[in-house]
Amino acid sequence: xxxxxxxxxxxxxxxxxxxxxxxxxxxxxxxxxxxxxxxxxxxxxxxxxxxxxxxxxxxxxxxxxxxxxxxxxxxxxxxxxxxxxxxxxxxxxxxxxxxxxxxxxxxxxx
Amino acid sequence: xxxxxxxxxxxxxxxxxxxxxxxxxxxxxxxxxxxxxxxxxxxxxxxxxxxxxxxxxxxxxxxxxxxxxxxxxxxxxxxxxxxxxxxxxxxxxxxxxxxxxxxxxxxxxxxxx
Numbered sequence: 001x002x003x004x005x006x007x008x009x010x011x012x013x014x015x016x017x018x019x020x021x022x023x024x025x026x027x028x029x030x031x032x033x034x035x036x037x038x039x040x041x042x043x044x045x046x047x048x049x050x051x052x053x054x055x056x057x058x059x060x061x062x063x064x065x066x067x068x069x070x071x072x073x074x075x076x077x078x079x080x081x082x083x084x085x086x087x088x089x090x091x092x093x094x095x096x097x098x099x100x101x102x103x104x105x106x107x108x109x110x
Numbered sequence: 111x112x113x114x115x116x117x118x119x120x121x122x123x124x125x126x127x128x129x130x131x132x133x134x135x136x137x138x139x140x141x142x143x144x145x146x147x148x149x150x151x152x153x154x155x156x157x158x159x160x161x162x163x164x165x166x167x168x169x170x171x172x173x174x175x176x177x178x179x180x181x182x183x184x185x186x187x188x189x190x191x192x193x194x195x196x197x198x199x200x201x202x203x204x205x206x207x208x209x210x211x212x213x214x215x216x217x218x219x220x221x222x223x
Contacts, residue, residue, distance in 0.1 A: 043214040100153040
């Protein structure tokens with residue numbers, strides 16, 4: 001089993017739709033969680049950190065479920081510019097290395 | 111504030127040659143990380159510097175890879191001799207502290223022929 005698992009997609013959704021991605025992690029000691037966005041042939045860019053209480057940034061909402069060991073990302077009112085690969089990143093804390101998921105590809109269609 | 115920079119952006123070399131990649135982290139970030147993405151696979155951790163010290167190099171594939179961060183500023187990653195399977199995109203990232211978000215450079219796309 002992979003340490004961090006994501007559905008690679010692709011998720012093809014129409015503009016204006018709401019889409020949600022999940023990411024599961026295997027290390028129950030994990031402490032920090034992030035969603036990154038990666039455009040084709042570009043570097044990952046931090047989208048948002050994910051905290052225990054969940055957090056929202058505009059159209060984006062991230063949630064953490066420690067009991068079930070997953071994090072989620074919800075995108076409301078999808079825009080064409082949201083098309084990208086969304087990477088789930090888990091840090092086991094302190095000086096532990098960061099583990100990436102394979103990424104979920106989102107394609108927003110006009 | 112300048113972001114993480116990497117040089118070169120692309121490198122095409124032949125098997126057996128040597129290549130050195132450079133990373134300049136965000137100023138003031140003591141933590142510097144190297145990652146590699148092979149096509150179709152996840153981004154994989156290579157190693158982590160705290161200032162000039164290697165905190166964790168468990169992800170380094172083998173002894174053909176050598177990373178340095180003399181003076182605790184920029185870092186280099188040397189591959190010698192390069193093999194075909196070393197091809198991929200090498201990303202560098204930096205952060206203020208472990209556990210905090212990491213900021214990535216644009217990557218170096220290495221192709222070994």
